[in-house]
Amino acid sequence: MTNDASRTLSRRAPTEAHPTLVWKVMARLDRYDRRRQLIRRSLAATALAVLTVVFRRRSRK
């Protein structure tokens, strides 16, 4: 049985998207989400560290 995903490239019109393209797009979006989350977390951690230092300095005074 031949389904759409297993149809070979040569049997597909060049303007017709391969169904795996949608998975590739999702994977790119997942990577983008993960990277954005990582950046957010590191920014939050940095902000927390800065606030801690400032708070400690103030409380010493």
Next chain:
Amino acid sequence: MEAARRGDRDAFNELVRSTYRDTYSLAYRLTGNRDEAADVVQDAYVRAYRAIRRFRGDSSFSTWMYRITSNCASTHLSRRTRQRTEELSNDAPIVDLSPDQDPSLRAEAAVLRHHIDRAVRSLPERLRQVVVLRDLHDLTHNEIAAELGITPSAAKVRLHRARQRLRAVLQRSDELGAGQSAPPVRDEEAS
């Protein structure tokens, strides 16, 4: 659409599923290469995902995607010009072997499609964009103008020039016979 705009990833995935075929088709028409078209599509959806909150909904999502895809394709094409890569093989079949239709008719249609594809690809990018958006995606002059950030009359002029060029290229390829590529047409010849 609203859910996607609020950042719902599943809703955005649904938008991707419903539009990726058209987006790929446009990307292929603009780049003329399967791999590049796939890259353009992926970049376009990442850009759209980043900017979805700013999407005001003045046009449909697919029209918005057309604009993003054209921009991504332009970026890819300018990068390609800098890298000067050449496609080594052209093994895309021109005949669809499915037996459910008359093979000779399908073959003729495929050859014609191949000629037109080649002629469209021979156009400079700014002319190719208007032909693809008008003749393949059925956008009006005003929509094309909005997409490309030009005036409707400029869109009409570009379309007219693009069609003149296409006619010249196809006539030449007719004169040279099937299977041979026509030499590029210069501006002064087309006007």
